[in-house]
Amino acid sequence: MNQDIASSDASAPSGVADFVNVVRCYALTEWRVLARERTAMVFIFILPAVLSAILGPAVSGLDAAPGAMGRATIGFAVMFSYMVVTYSGHAFYRDFWYHTQGRQALIRPSVLAFAMGKVLPACAMSFVQLLLFTGFAAVFLGLPLNGHVLQVALTGAALVTSGSALGFLLFAITRSTATLSNLSYLVLVTFSAVGGAIVATEALPAWSRTLGYATPHYWALRALNEATFGQGRWSVVLQSTAVILTFTAVCATAASLAFDFRNPKHDTT
């Protein structure tokens, strides 16, 4: 049988088993790299813990309120969970650092499976961080949990997924790791600031609050506040999650359109 390599889709995975295999292979390799390089652990787990301990409720603007320390801890957890943007972007750039991008271009796996495998470990780390910090705040810092733990989990999953999608998009539209890193730190700080992760939304000026509506952080904190301080209403949590997932879908779609396995990048260091 003859097949034209340029136009054939013979490289496309065939079926669910192949899709799962691709996700698993990239995820396993990415996990090994992240675990051995360790910097992701520092930025996702240690830094927010240290900042929470040092700055605590003084930053949240809620130092008089009950559970303020817990609230601040969640704020920092949300803020640094968005390091997933950087580490998701790096997961894709890694192939350029190590010259393995040609292999992906030759193998041409399903873009969705490839992207999922690449971002899954960073996503999982950020998700675990959110759950751990929330649990710690609930047990040790007087944070109430009026809703259900599933509400926290759902919100956390939606938030880190949105960060991964944004990381994928930033990779697709940038040409170097430096640009991606700068943009992702900009996102980390501004989204956290206007979204209410650093200073509680109630303490922000009106214009900041308005900007905050455009960030996943605002909606994540809205859902988390409902699950913790609030009444635990599923409608609020689901509405907030839906907004975050819409943000995710937009980023993922734009990234998929801009992504090409053959796209060159300037930065290969």
Added chain:
Amino acid sequence: MGLTHGTVLLRAERLSFAFSEGTPVLRDASLHLKGGASVGLLGANGAGKTTLLGALTGTVRGTTGGSVRLDVGGLPARRAIGFATQAIALYPVLTVEENVGHLARLLLGRAEAKAAIARTLEEFALGPIARTRVHHLSGGQRRLVHLAASFVHAPPIRLLDEPTVALDFEARQLVVRRVRAWREEGAAVLVTAHYPEDIEELSTELVLLRDGKTRDLGALGAVLSNQARTLSLRGARPVSPPADASWELTLSTSSLEEVRSKLGEVPSDVHLSELRLSGNRLRDLLLRDPSLSAFARESEGP
């Protein structure tokens, strides 16, 4: 798939390629890779050898023309082609086994991967360093791991871009043996190398890439048989200063008979090492077989 010697497994016709910047690199490149044969791609630096490999595999982005067709029994392209790029493509913090295993599982699935990893590590003599992280390895070892990972799925079509860079003698011989074994198994091989000596050892057929166009030079043996043997006479001046000054006389000829006739006047009972020419003592006589080096210099020149 069962590999058939002589069957064209990859047929590239009239390939053209230009990067987005607009510079045309390939204009009219055609190439047939046959099972059981190894094509050596000759070309000066910047001739477009790497780009041709990229165009064949669809891994570079730009304006393309022509066609690349596979005849590999319906095997998907990702399974049919293995491409060892010039740059070593490995994850440094992963071990040798993990790097090879990543591609094995990706391309073959878990069931087939285990046997493929074991076989490949053995073929490339990587067993003793299988659990070593790549960043601890030497450049030559990394090159071998890179080759092992690139071909762990035993593809019928194997492309090697500068596979001998940074290899010591033993490792280089290992690569030569591997390429010969692949040929015997019926795989189609395309190889580029910096040095014609490497091409000579790794190839059975030659293609020249120049000005973006390929020229099929035919079988390596035929190319070499058309080249002249070279007779070099080296001697030393025993008297005139400087004392260690040497001289060399090179005669180029296409046959041993011609060499003999040029040396015809030397009596058969005279040891050549004692031969004196024009008052000089002969120090060395060297008859070089035809090699690709001279041919490459002529072919790749400006």
